[in-house]
Amino acid sequence: MSRSAASGHPVSAAPATREALPWPEARRVATGAGRRLAGAPKPLDEALGGVLDGPLDALTDLPAFDTSAMDGWAIAGTGPWRIVGEALAGQHPSPALLAGQAVRIATGAALPPGATAVIRRENGRVTDDRLHLSVPPSPVPGQDIRPRGQECRAGERLLPSGTPVTPAVLGLAAAAGYDELRVVPRPRVELLVLGDELLGQGLPRDGRVRDALGPLLPPWLTRLGGAVGAVRRLGDDAESLYRAVDDSDADLIVTTGGTASGPVDFVHPVLRRVGARLLVDGVAVRPGHPMLVAQLPDGRPLVGLPGNPLAAVSGVLTLVAPVLRALGGRPEPAVRRAELADAVPGHPMDTRLVPVALDGRTAEPLRYHGPAMLRGIAAADAMAVIPPGGTAERGTEVVVLDLDWE
Numbered sequence: 001m002s003r004s005a006a007s008g009h010p011v012s013a014a015p016a017t018r019e020a021l022p023w024p025e026a027r028r029v030a031t032g033a034g035r036r037l038a039g040a041p042k043p044l045d046e047a048l049g050g051v052l053d054g055p056l057d058a059l060t061d062l063p064a065f066d067t068s069a070m071d072g073w074a075i076a077g078t079g080p081w082r083i084v085g086e087a088l089a090g091q092h093p094s095p096a097l098l099a100g101q102a103v104r105i106a107t108g109a110a111l112p113p114g115a116t117a118v119i120r121r122e123n124g125r126v127t128d129d130r131l132h133l134s135v136p137p138s139p140v141p142g143q144d145i146r147p148r149g150q151e152c153r154a155g156e157r158l159l160p161s162g163t164p165v166t167p168a169v170l171g172l173a174a175a176a177g178y179d180e181l182r183v184v185p186r187p188r189v190e191l192l193v194l195g196d197e198l199l200g201q202g203l204p205r206d207g208r209v210r211d212a213l214g215p216l217l218p219p220w221l222t223r224l225g226g227a228v229g230a231v232r233r234l235g236d237d238a239e240s241l242y243r244a245v246d247d248s249d250a251d252l253i254v255t256t257g258g259t260a261s262g263p264v265d266f267v268h269p270v271l272r273r274v275g276a277r278l279l280v281d282g283v284a285v286r287p288g289h290p291m292l293v294a295q296l297p298d299g300r301p302l303v304g305l306p307g308n309p310l311a312a313v314s315g316v317l318t319l320v321a322p323v324l325r326a327l328g329g330r331p332e333p334a335v336r337r338a339e340l341a342d343a344v345p346g347h348p349m350d351t352r353l354v355p356v357a358l359d360g361r362t363a364e365p366l367r368y369h370g371p372a373m374l375r376g377i378a379a380a381d382a383m384a385v386i387p388p389g390g391t392a393e394r395g396t397e398v399v400v401l402d403l404d405w406e
């Protein structure tokens with residue numbers, strides 16, 4: 001918030017100095033700031049993107065009955081076989097086969113009782129209602145039969161609680177007999193982009209710049225499990241920020257800009273006015289140190305991201321991602337590590353997050369990583385975590401945070 005602006009409401013300025021939390025601790029606090037949302041039953045077509053609220057246990061054996069795995073003939077005993085009928089997918093099982101009998105059968109059709117194997121269409125020949133093998137040897141018992149319960153038995157655990165509901169999970173749930181699933185819904189996110197200087201289109205002009213975070217954040221927060229409503233761009237005006245925060249019923253509010261101590265940085269004063277409690281007020285990380293997490297009086301979290309675009313990216317990885325995971329009941333991703341392809345200077349006191357391109361186990365640090373720049377991160381696969389202290393030399397193994405945005 002760089003332009004001079006007047007607020008209609010009397011809000012005091014933010015304090016000049018705050019206690020910055022070490023980066024690992026800030027992430028832990030962020031994880032604890034989101035209470036898992038209540039699960040609810042959803043029809044399958046509305047469950048996508050949620051997280052299983054309870055394990056997925058099979059409601060049936062799968063397959064639910066013995067089926068043919070191939071188009072051909074179901075046979076009993078040894079051949080040649082007399083063809084006594086036909087079995088198509090979706091039909092009741094045909095009458096029991098006796099030794100020396102066969103039925104024509106389609107893939108997925110219920111196997112008649114007594115059938116011992118299936119002969120594929122291309123391996124048999126029919127003359128005068130008699131089936132002969134054209135390709136020996138005789139099928140072994142059970143050949144090309146999918147026996148009932150091959151994939152699972154009724155009651156068997158298919159997936160644990162907390163599994164993200166993907167299209168494949170929907171398919172498995174349907175196959176296993178479910179019409180609806182109990183899911184933790186995607187947390188609803190309200191995104192408030194602050195700054196009089198921000199333009200929605202065209203070239204930067206007259207001291208104004210394009211809003212980079214309005215386009216950047218919604219698809220990313222969606223990838224991270226949020227349900228992001230329309231972005232609201234607000235001017236540098238404490239009253240409209242106050243009203244937006246006070247009116248919002250989102251599970252998580254994310255603001256951008258206005259976190260520092262400039263003349264129109266209203267996030268802190270507005271948080272005080274709504275009675276929010278600051279859980280994280282500054283993080284020892286570069287870029288992004290003025291990022292914050294607050295808890296509204298009713299317990300809902302608000303994350304304040306700094307306005308500098310790369311600082312905001314750092315804030316998403318540090319604070320928003322853990323809060324969203326906690327709200328949405330998603331597990332933490334496995335820690336990933338890579339070796340630096342070049343030395344990266346550390347910050348004396350703060351953790352650094354540096355855009356890197358990954359090539360297998362190697363992380364190449366990228367240029368253009370200033371807090372106001374997006375050029376480096378747009379070419380990056382991840383951000384490398386450089387602990388405080390001296391230089392991380394070439395070959396040092398560091399934690400990398402996947403951007404995972406495609």
Ligand SMILES: Nc1nc2c(c(=O)[nH]1)N[C@H]1C(S)=C(S)[C@@H](COP(=O)(O)OP(=O)(O)OC[C@H]3O[C@@H](n4cnc5c(N)ncnc54)[C@H](O)[C@@H]3O)O[C@H]1N2
Pocket residue numbers: 001002193194195197198209210211212213214256257258259260261262265287288289290305306307308309311371372
């Ligand atoms: N006296 C101090 N000044 C600053 C400090 C400090 O500790 N003391 N911290 C600096 C750091 S670090 C950062 S990061 C920024 C954070 O500032 P705010 O969160 O208050 O953000 P703004 O002042 O609103 O904006 C900063 C910068 O980013 C541009 N911006 C904002 N929003 C967007 C957007 N959506 N798209 C593109 N660019 C955006 C804005 O125009 C400013 O240039 O404060 C430092 N100052």
Ligand code: MOO
Pocket residue numbers: 285286287288289290306308310311371372
């Ligand atoms: O959040 Mo600031 O990056 O450290 O410019």
